[in-house]
Amino acid sequence: xxxxxxxxxxxxxxxxxxxxxxxxxxxxxxxxxxxxxxxxxxxxxxxxxxxxxxxxxxxxxxxxxxxxxxxxxxxxxxxxxxxxxxxxxxxxxxxxxxxxxxxxxxxxxx
Amino acid sequence: xxxxxxxxxxxxxxxxxxxxxxxxxxxxxxxxxxxxxxxxxxxxxxxxxxxxxxxxxxxxxxxxxxxxxxxxxxxxxxxxxxxxxxxxxxxxxxxxxxxxxxxxxxxxxxxxxx
Numbered sequence: 001x002x003x004x005x006x007x008x009x010x011x012x013x014x015x016x017x018x019x020x021x022x023x024x025x026x027x028x029x030x031x032x033x034x035x036x037x038x039x040x041x042x043x044x045x046x047x048x049x050x051x052x053x054x055x056x057x058x059x060x061x062x063x064x065x066x067x068x069x070x071x072x073x074x075x076x077x078x079x080x081x082x083x084x085x086x087x088x089x090x091x092x093x094x095x096x097x098x099x100x101x102x103x104x105x106x107x108x109x110x
Numbered sequence: 111x112x113x114x115x116x117x118x119x120x121x122x123x124x125x126x127x128x129x130x131x132x133x134x135x136x137x138x139x140x141x142x143x144x145x146x147x148x149x150x151x152x153x154x155x156x157x158x159x160x161x162x163x164x165x166x167x168x169x170x171x172x173x174x175x176x177x178x179x180x181x182x183x184x185x186x187x188x189x190x191x192x193x194x195x196x197x198x199x200x201x202x203x204x205x206x207x208x209x210x211x212x213x214x215x216x217x218x219x220x221x222x223x224x
Contacts, residue, residue: 041217042201047212095205097155103151
C-alpha cells in the first residue's frame, strides 16, 4: 500500500525548519526516507523500524509513531543543499522492495 | 568505490521496438532492484533479485517486461514491443547482503518511446 505524503511541496528560506509527513491507513513495517535532487538518483537518508523510534544525523532527523502509521522527517536550519524531492517508502521487511510515496518537493531559497 | 552504473543513460526508440537496459550493481551486492519513475512520481517497484533468481517480480506491468541476472551481478531489463506509456526513467538499485536498509541507486536510464 502506497504511503501518503504531505505537504506536496514546500518553499523555505535558508535557516528555516520544515516537517514532512508520511502516513498510511495500515501499520507500516518500516519507513525509509530518501532524497532525490533533480536529474539525480535517490539517496538514502535513514530507515526506521520500531514504533516510537527517532533517528537523526546532523540537522535531519525522523520519527516513527508508536502505532507505526506515521513518520515525520524534520529538517532544521535548512541549507540550500537540502533542496530536492523527499520520498518516504515502506517495505514488508527491511530487505524487501520499497513502496514509495509520491514525494514532497522542498525548495530552499537564499 | 564505484557506485551502481546504468547504461545507456538515454534511450530513444520507436513504438513496437525492443530495448535492453543494463545495470551494474556495486561489487558484492547480492540484492538488485529495478524501479521505474515517471515525471513527478516516486519510484515504482518492478522486480527484485536475490542472487541470480527473481525473488519478487510482482511489479512487472505485463509480459512485455522481463529481467535477468544470470551470474548474480549485472542485470538486464528487457522490454518487448515498447509502447509510449513505457516512457520513464528506469532506476536500478543494489543492496549488500547483510545490510537490510540502504538501497544504492544508479543514475537511471531515461527511456523515451516515440
